[in-house]
Amino acid sequence: MAQIRFNNVVKRFGDVTVIPGFSATVADGEFLTLLGPSGCGKTTMLRILAGFEKVTEGEVWLGDKLVSSTTTHVPPEKRDIGMVFQSYAVWPHMNVFENVAYPLRIRRVPKQEVQERVMRALSIVHLDGLEHRMPSQLSGGQQQRVALARAIVAEPKMLLLDEPLSNLDAKLREAMRFEIKEIQRRLNITVLYVTHDQAEAMAMSDRIIVMNKGVIEQEAPPSEIYDRPKSKFVADFVGLVNFLEATVVDRDGTIRVGDDLLLKVTLPEGDHQRVLAAIRPEHVLIRREGSGVGTVRGTVKRRYYLGDQIDYFVQTSGGEVRVSGSPLEGSFAEGDSVVLHVQQAFAFPL
Amino acid sequence: MAQIRFNNVVKRFGDVTVIPGFSATVADGEFLTLLGPSGCGKTTMLRILAGFEKVTEGEVWLGDKLVSSTTTHVPPEKRDIGMVFQSYAVWPHMNVFENVAYPLRIRRVPKQEVQERVMRALSIVHLDGLEHRMPSQLSGGQQQRVALARAIVAEPKMLLLDEPLSNLDAKLREAMRFEIKEIQRRLNITVLYVTHDQAEAMAMSDRIIVMNKGVIEQEAPPSEIYDRPKSKFVADFVGLVNFLEATVVDRDGTIRVGDDLLLKVTLPEGDHQRVLAAIRPEHVLIRREGSGVGTVRGTVKRRYYLGDQIDYFVQTSGGEVRVSGSPLEGSFAEGDSVVLHVQQAFAFPL
Amino acid sequence: MRFNFDAKSVAIALAVAVLLVFGIFPIALLVIDAFIVDGHFSLDNFREVYVNKSNLMAVWNTVKASGLTMLFSTAISFPLAWLVGRTDLPFKNVFRTLIITPYMIPPFIGAFAWGYLANPRIGYLNQWIRAVFPFFEQGPINIYSMNGMVWVLVLFYFPFSFLSISRALEKMDPSLEEAARISGAGPLRVLRNITIPLTAPAIAAGALLVFVAVASAFGIPSIIGGQARIQVVTTRIISYVYVGTTEAMHEATALAVVLLMLSIAVLWFSNWYLAKREYFTLAGKSTRPTLVELGPWKWPLVAVFAIVCFVFAILPIMALVMTSLVKTMGRGFAFDNLTLDVWRSVLADDATWRTLRTSLYSSVLAATGGTLVGLLIAYLKVKTRMRFRTIPDFLATFTNATPGIVLALGLILAFSGKFGLNLYGTFWILVVAYFVRHLSYAVRQAAAALEQVHPSLEEAALSSGASWLRLFKDVTIPLVGPSVVGGWFLVFMPSFYELTMSVLLYSSKATPAGYHLYHLSSYASPQSAAVLSVLILILVLIGNLLMRWASRGRVSL
């Protein structure tokens, strides 16, 4: 059983309160991602779950077992966890093979099987052939993959991955994502994942917890996080968004940005005169012409070519709006006069 | 003068040849990105340039000064560089302020000015208020930003950044990108940048060098790399691509993939009967209907929601094709029958 | 390769030059002389010395005593160092200092103290034990045996391993251990697989120092070994030297060569073992220092540690104090036989303070110089790729393995003006002697600490534009700081009470405390010697407190 329950966990380092109160449940076999700005407490939560940090207050349950509270503390090695540390923590005195084999040796896996499983894990992380290298003879990404292989080799009940792919190139990262997902599915293990890569979070997670300063901002499946962000913070943090001040025109949800952009939104609760309109770049079409609700005229200020897309910053009467265009739809130059067609928008209290 | 010239640089560690031969020139004030798979030698090249590794063969010139060769070696501290290490290398015995102030102290900057410049650098990397923390009291991303602040604080002639943003969240990463670009423009310094983030590379670089196993595969501005990849490797490594086998139908550049997908491409040199067609997901429109050159019928096999886009894997007669759809264009379900409109494609020798 | 006149090479070259001139040159003079008989090259001295049965026996005893002491020292040090370095043990700062106080007592005085405590007839300990268990007629503890000698040796020399191991443990990135915990290993397993192997450089450094220090030690073996009828190489060497003839001096040197060989063998083995691995446990990504919580073990372990400290430190000091307080030693410790006269006379003696001052100056200079040169030699060995980089380390080990008496003779030979430099008869010969004899303590501590430091930390300073000297001062030294302080102390302390060389090298202008101690113990009374060594101990402890206070806890033992 690897259901996880955090019960109002509080963590303080000296005077600094890092986690003011964290409650969440992770289902058995779930893939949960922690998203949040640098320094918001993600690593701290993983370390609490792993048993490296004690809780200042609150409880952590694994299944029906209390593993952490102010009075109880099950040691890390009794929690059956695989973990990738943000700092890798690859052992400098062991070669690659020995590093990865370690969790198996601890579990007294027969020698022959150790050999096989280590080689399999190494080939999963594309490190075949480097098993006799020492960590200092590896590149950063290679070390990170050693850490990943070590975490998965023993097929633990629970995987805690702290930015396990941050130093890998896009290709490899995608391959690794796939492998991790594969392992999770095959063994039905619970995964707690920390990443800064939004695509990673969206593609892999069953559920995402967005944290801010140690507090949960929203806890929902990826699409909900993206499409129905509960707060300005979430909208801003996950994906790109333009924030523009708007006036409520009609209580049915019509708001106006600047002089001429009318938008239909779900108004936030409460009686607001003015709200913040949030528009995602990919929810805007950029065209030469157009008019009506959701359209606004503007001028291309800056243009960034990103390969698979082109980013434009367009000056409108309501402010600068960032828009993503497909390279297929033709390209606009800086200074061009364009019409933006906003397809979808949110509104938050100012 | 911070023009950099690598003259057939070779690097071996014992028996392992990491760089078989590297020649390139970086112009003064240029922003050059090294892209390449994990372990291909990017860090090694930066370290050679910084002077931490000696060259096994070849020469490195800074302006008109030979700084590295088999007989010459200008020590790192004489090269006026700022560097962010892949492993941060934040000094554990100094607090944040002292870490960042160090390059200034070395340059005997007056105390008052040190204070100002350090605080400015810290605010650039969004670490205001943490200046008295010790590194062990910082999160991973915070440490990485200390390393970045330390690299830029003295405004060196040359910045070597080895995945400086890998542990930062998307928001912060974008802010940092902007700051780095800003500094580069303002001071007209030369930047050598290593990243795994393709968007980062595309957005920031004047030029990109794509490396593979220590060898330069292509060296060109971002758009060229993306749109006119010289090799299958480059096409594959930079951005996403579908590779499908194709038969040359006409020497003018018409090829056929599977039974019915006809494409117009620039044929690779040589007399090929069969070629490899490369199609980027974002160069394909996914629609319910359509026909003609560049279209092919298929069935949606899998669908991934990524927030700002939706990825489809579509089975066609020529193989599975990955396509990126905009959430605006309506959504297709797994099993739907669709028509793909390929707008653009490359061809490589098989 | 073009030769670079950079600061790094110059500093290292200077350090090596100092070692060669002051350490190797004098020894070489003697050793070369030992090969010359009647003006011709000859192995006669060596043959003479090494066919002698007693000498061979002594070599074996030396190997045995040094080996056993090394083993036990390491075995004791590791758990204690771990407790103070990595756990939340209460009072650990007190324990840390207390446990190494034996090192602050001159070994031969300590040997006397243990004689008072544990001689089979009237040792205090044995008397107490017999009071509780009357069925013992004698003993039961006999300090005058191989076991007894090893016991005393361990007490006096284990601080070498304790200091280096505890520093290494403190500096280690805890996530390395955590990674093993999470792999399913229990704390003991982690200790075995991760902690111990990763602190191998520190363990080896300590073990090596203990071995070499014991092999070249004279005080304890002569006092305890003599009565136990255990001859070791140093006691044999002394007996040659004390013949007083030039020929005997050469024979002594020839015999001392076996100690050099032994020490090379041990150092070579340790280098070979360490070379196979990497030990970077202090890298560029900092992780949170976590202390192992002892939980319910906390207070039992405090009790155990307290007992250990009591036996190691308090008991012998008590024996010394008790001895120093009696009127007549023949009547033992009884209330009507107590007096403060001895204390009064030692404290009032002008010579006490004069010699203490001389020792303070000379040993501070020796320790500071030794630390600096040692750090550079260690740096050369660990952090550069220069050819022959390990050789100075070997040479420093030579000077450490050479018994004090032989080294002193070499220094007289070398520095009485025959070769241009005339230090003999001045204060500086003492500084040189202390420096040379104890240099390798600093080298070992520094080398073990440097092995831990990931190169990127230094590279970051270079890329910040720091010259090597700055880098060394700002980054390298602070990173290995506690070990450097430990190394300094390890050189300082034995220099402060050094006796064997001091007795030959002192002059009326510069008389060190070691000579005074010798004088008190052999001409005045063992009581006044006890007073002086307790006085030294108190002064050093006060010094440590002051240092800790002045540096706000950063610099201390």
Add this chain to the structure above:
Amino acid sequence: GCGGSSGSSSNPSSGSNTTTPPATSGQSSGSTSGQTQTASGPSGSIMIYTSIYPDIINLVSPELEKAFPNLKVEWFQGGTEQVTAKMAAEIEAGKIGADLLMVADPSYYVYLKNRDLLMSYKSENFDAVAVDKDTEGYAYTGVRISNVVIGYNTNLVKPEEAPKTFRELTDPKWKDQVVIVDPTLSGTALVSTYALSEKYGWEYFEQLRDNGAVIGGGNSSTETKLVTGEFKVAVILEENLLKVKDRGEPVDIVYPEDGVIIVPSPIGILKTTQNAEAAKAVVDWWLSPEGQKAIVTGWMHSVRTDVESPKGAQPLASFAPGAMKVNWEDLAARSGEVKDKFVEIMGTK
């Protein structure tokens, strides 16, 4: 150099050929000499290497200062063995720091004389010396007398039960109760070892060993073991016993009937001295009743018959006739061998 001869080149009195002994009266401590010899006494400086006790040095220093106001007397003090080791190195380095040598072991002077390192000087007090002296070359002369005797702890042994002879120490009565001084550490112990082995053969030491006799280290640590009662009986220097007995410790002395071992420690001038006049004057002073009194204060016997024995000691004359004979030349030649043999016997159980 070790300072000994540094100031001697400017010796104004080097031309004078008659040196009046500083104190001839023998009653008061140099009071007359101070007035008469001030202007013409030896000057410069002189270095004495010695093994006499620092207390004695402290005692005589003011006296010497009074006697030779222009002379700076410097001391290097250490055990005989340390002094000789230092000398060995200095000889090798070609730079002997000492002008005057006063160590315990007579055989060492034989060695130095054989190497032609001692200056021949017949002191005006030479004839007053009653013990071994170099009557052929005048290279050295005895200046103080130490005796190896038997000591016992009076708390543990009644006077009537105390051993009377060295021989008796091999008696089972003294099993495990005897402590002796290590000849590898002490020159006087070397002499006694040599003398006993000559008299009784090496079997004597084998028997001692089998009887559980123990090596107690140097004289002082052996003394402590006797005083504290760790051992009942010790073979040790008389002067050590006299000193602690005076301090109130429970020890007493037996002058063994099979012969006390008398060690007449000499004084000699090094040939290399730069200040021979001063050296000679100081030798004269040491041999004068004045100097000899200081010796006696240090619990040793005087070499002169006209000076009393130390407090608590039997007069030399009472045991000198029965003393063991020592052939100093032979010992000088064989000291290494003697030590080896001793170690070989005692170093095995």
